[in-house]
Amino acid sequence: MSSRTRDSRHYAPDLRESSVIPMNAITFTGVSKSYGAVRAVEALDLEIAAGQAVALLGPNGAGKSTSINMLLGLIRPTAGTVGVFGQPPDAAVRAGWIGAMPQDGALVPGLTVREVVEFVRSLYPEPMPLDEVLSLANLTSLAKRRADQLSGGQAQRVRFAIAVAGAPRLLVLDEPTAAMDVESRRSFWASMRAYAAGGRTILFATHYLEEADENADRVVVISRGQVVADGTAQEIKSAAGGRTVRFTIGDRPTAGLDTLPGVTGMEVRGGSVRLRTTDPDATVQALYASGVEVRDLEVKGADLEEAFLSLTGDKSTTRP
Numbered sequence: 001m002s003s004r005t006r007d008s009r010h011y012a013p014d015l016r017e018s019s020v021i022p023m024n025a026i027t028f029t030g031v032s033k034s035y036g037a038v039r040a041v042e043a044l045d046l047e048i049a050a051g052q053a054v055a056l057l058g059p060n061g062a063g064k065s066t067s068i069n070m071l072l073g074l075i076r077p078t079a080g081t082v083g084v085f086g087q088p089p090d091a092a093v094r095a096g097w098i099g100a101m102p103q104d105g106a107l108v109p110g111l112t113v114r115e116v117v118e119f120v121r122s123l124y125p126e127p128m129p130l131d132e133v134l135s136l137a138n139l140t141s142l143a144k145r146r147a148d149q150l151s152g153g154q155a156q157r158v159r160f161a162i163a164v165a166g167a168p169r170l171l172v173l174d175e176p177t178a179a180m181d182v183e184s185r186r187s188f189w190a191s192m193r194a195y196a197a198g199g200r201t202i203l204f205a206t207h208y209l210e211e212a213d214e215n216a217d218r219v220v221v222i223s224r225g226q227v228v229a230d231g232t233a234q235e236i237k238s239a240a241g242g243r244t245v246r247f248t249i250g251d252r253p254t255a256g257l258d259t260l261p262g263v264t265g266m267e268v269r270g271g272s273v274r275l276r277t278t279d280p281d282a283t284v285q286a287l288y289a290s291g292v293e294v295r296d297l298e299v300k301g302a303d304l305e306e307a308f309l310s311l312t313g314d315k316s317t318t319r320p
């Protein structure tokens, strides 16, 4: 047992030296959480293997933050159990296994960026070197600035630095890029991927479908507190969306187009038609055979947004 284990800052049993590290970083087993009559999370079963980068995707009110808060030990489930590397969340937090980046939260007033990061590092048993944290969070040039006087995007970088300062094996991010512009977002995800490359586990909640598509090995879509899809972004797109045949038809009638072979859905906007199909070849052949005059025909894989909307039935969630 190391001398640091007896440090008064750490009240948990020493979990760091467990000889067997369970395969799963995260397990939700039959987890429900109700707030009065509101069932925020309902019988959630989820296993996330160590080393995965997983996006939690869902419309407003789907239960993402509630699930994350249970994972962080901030709230308790009404039913079921949550495990982090085989331990209850509060024990895992005290062992320094989890780094979290909340949606917002004030930064300690009066301290410089460096001081904030130094302070957080001092709370962890085996923190990441200071320079590495600053460089990873793209904060080296801001190290001497006061943390409470930064722009929204810069402050998010400090929150990211706080989350990784302890070199946690699990990083949990709740809508981490909400306050960032496009360039900051790009550099943030590059940092996140660099951190994940060391075999760490990442769970992030997002509304941005592109972020899930580009940065997650696995996407878990939740709606009304339940998992409605779980797989790679590609699997979700093909399972839920099939392919899309789009064309322009002008003011000619569209009646009957939705009965073409393979077609599972049709959307007409202005003179533009979008057919969702499980068999684009058969659809296009039948379309031409029908003699309907079409222009600008294109066949595309359904994107994650289409898949997401068809899975969650939520029409309000759109790209930023």
Ligand SMILES: Nc1ncnc2c1ncn2[C@@H]1O[C@H](COP(=O)(O)OP(=O)(O)OP(=O)(O)O)[C@@H](O)[C@H]1O
Pocket (backbone or CB within 6 Å): 035, 038, 039, 040, 041, 058, 059, 060, 061, 062, 063, 064, 065, 066, 067
């Ligand atoms: N403290 C609370 N008291 C009462 N109801 C709550 C509380 N926190 C969340 N809820 C409700 O639980 C449901 C799930 O909320 P949650 O914040 O987990 O969703 P979310 O997926 O994170 O949404 P968003 O994307 O908007 O952040 C919602 O209906 C919400 O109104």
